[in-house]
Amino acid sequence: MDSKALGKFTGALWDDEIVPQLTEYIRIPNKSPMFDADWASHGYMDQAVALLEGWARRQPIPGMQVEVVRLPGRTPLIFIEIAGHGDDTVLLYGHLDKQPEMTGWAAHLGPWTPVLEGDRLYGRGGADDGYAMYGALAAIRALHEQGVPYARCVVMIEACEESGSYDLPYYVDHLAARIGKPSLIVCLDSGCGNYDQLWLTTSLRGLTGGNLTVKVLEEGVHSGDASGIVASSFRILRKILSRLEDETSGRILPQQLHVQIPEQRMAQARRTAQVLGSA
Incomplete structure (x- = not known):
């Protein structure tokens, strides 16, 4: 060629x-x-x-x-x-x-x-x-x-x-x-770090979507009667999410959702950091 x-x-x-x-x-x-x-x-x-x-x-x-x-x-x-x-x-x-x-x-x-x-x-x-x-x-x-x-x-x-x-x-x-x-x-639908060389995206983080609904009552009641007695749906939701993600660090908690990152991907990430620097 x-x-x-x-x-x-x-x-x-x-x-x-x-x-x-x-x-x-x-x-x-x-x-x-x-x-x-x-x-x-x-x-x-x-x-x-x-x-x-x-x-x-x-x-x-x-x-x-x-x-x-x-x-x-x-x-x-x-x-x-x-x-x-x-x-x-x-x-x-x-x-x-x-x-x-x-x-x-x-x-x-x-x-x-x-x-x-x-x-x-x-x-x-x-x-x-x-x-x-x-x-x-x-x-x-x-x-x-x-x-x-x-x-x-x-x-x-x-x-x-x-x-x-x-x-x-x-x-x-x-x-x-x-x-x-x-x-x-x-x-042919990705990004690049600069215009000085050809860039190839080898992997992207995945995305999982879903709908989560929390129900605590069969019918509505006045907050003056039920607050403090009926569990807060927001608090339940927050607790459920905390089983999946550490709200402080953002780390995903279930080990079955983790994989071993291949060494070649780690090497590519280090090389990318060298090319881009602190930009």
């Missing part, structure tokens, strides 16, 4: 095509369903899908098939299959729905107003996560340009991630036979 030629090709592709595409993408207020209950009737999600789909279809990548899959009552999903060498499959993931406007923008900036200052493009969604499909196809196209063989690739771009990806499992089930069994999944 010619690294110099690779850098020149990808740099030109991003400057000439992808940055203008992301600029137009930022203008579209396609907020995730959690933040726009009428997303379907507003049509912004369809606009964003059409923008990405159109660019994908114009890419000269051999054996590529682009499809917008729409399950009834669910956000759309862009599904791309690219023929490759061998029997292996690589899955590349991203999303195109956006977080809401929020506040704190500088006077000359805004969520739906793309502004390019130097080599930084400001606006909602460009980095989270509009670039994902462009980055995936740009990388595959760069390999093709240099004649470097690559595995079969599947690109999935969902439109519900900022709402918890509640539509994604239905698409995974619906497309399971076409996805195959990937040996590698690349999730």
Whole structure:
């Protein structure tokens, strides 16, 4: 692989095509369903899908098939299959729905107003996560340009991630036979510590959600009659939570929820600290 030629090709592709595409993408207020209950009737999600789909279809990548899959009552999903060498499959993931406007923008900036200052493009969604499909196809196209063989690739771009990806499992089930069994999944939706090197997120802390209800009475009674006699539901709740977490240190108490951190992860954390310093 010619690294110099690779850098020149990808740099030109991003400057000439992808940055203008992301600029137009930022203008579209396609907020995730959690933040726009009428997303379907507003049509912004369809606009964003059409923008990405159109660019994908114009890419000269051999054996590529682009499809917008729409399950009834669910956000759309862009599904791309690219023929490759061998029997292996690589899955590349991203999303195109956006977080809401929020506040704190500088006077000359805004969520739906793309502004390019130097080599930084400001606006909602460009980095989270509009670039994902462009980055995936740009990388595959760069390999093709240099004649470097690559595995079969599947690109999935969902439109519900900022709402918890509640539509994604239905698409995974619906497309399971076409996805195959990937040996590698690349999730193009993470962060980086700086702009000086390539960053890879190897793991993230998990999240478990649930609803906890405490009931102490069958019917309401006056506090003057019952306080001090009937147990406080808040106090019961606090005691239950204290079984799970030390309220002083934040340590999770049940030992079955702890795992041994692999040494390589510890080494990576130490190296990350060295690179970032006290920033």
